[in-house]
Amino acid sequence: MKPSLVEEISSLVGSGWRLIVFESFEEDRALRILERVAGQHDRMLLPWSVAAGLGESGKGSGSLEEGLRALEEIEEPGIFALLDAHLETGNANAVRRLRDMLPVLSQRKQCVVLIGPVVDLPLELSREAGRAALPLPRAEELSTLFRRAVDVSKNPQSAEILDACVRGALGLTAAESLRVLRRSIVLAGGLNEATVNRVVGEKRQALQRTPALSFQDSAQDLRSVGGLDELKRWLRERQKAFGEEARKFKLPPPRGLLLLGVQG
Secondary structure, eight states: OOOOHHHHHHHHHHTTOSEEEEEOSOHHHHHHHHHHHHHHTTOEEEEEETTTEETTTTBTTTSHHHHHHHHHTOOSOEEEEESSGGGGTTOHHHHHHHHHHHHHHHHHTEEEEEEESSOOOOHHHHTTEEEEEOOOOOHHHHHHHHHHHSOOTTOHHHHHHHHHHHHHHBTBOHHHHHHHHHHHHHHHTSSSHHHHHHHHHHHHHHHTTSTTOOOOOOSOOGGGSOSOHHHHHHHHHHGGGGSHHHHHTTOOOOOOOOOOSOOO
């Protein structure tokens, strides 16, 4: 069984990695994971950003080099989450200071974690760093998040619509998904079929910001297909396999459909 992300990062910390690259667009989710890792190793978690500096003290703001200077003053075991370091990995002074810190980090049971959407380390640091990446939220995570935002416990029909919204939001970050859901509910005048279409439309706009991806939509549905009544009936029934009830029974969602028959 593949280890969880918490277990993966915890193993890096426990095995002595002093520098870890943690790639993610979602700083809040990444920090929550690191909090759990820090708790497992009885270490404090101290975040740093170029604007706010180090933790509550605010020391080391302004640049990565100043942030590392502030870290050098801390002797207690800890995990230091650097949120903006990926913007300055080309700074020769900062890179040199970080390299010089690595032996001291080992002695103090400390670890530096660089958090950013894409972290390109210079060659001299690339062999010193462990790596982890935070995947986009799965359907189960989005379902939990959406149900915290919208109470559908007393309305089975609304629960089915919310499940459809979950499927429509897959591929977005947790924060994006929640914003999209709330906006879609407002624009659709509540949680209804139109909400699902709004969620898909919002995701289409989000994907347009990613040049490598395109969204192909179709205005046609099964009503545009002639005949095949038995197949249509089966597909309507099979919709339930994508819902929350099917997940509770641990039924795997359908991944495709094979049509087999005489040609023509």
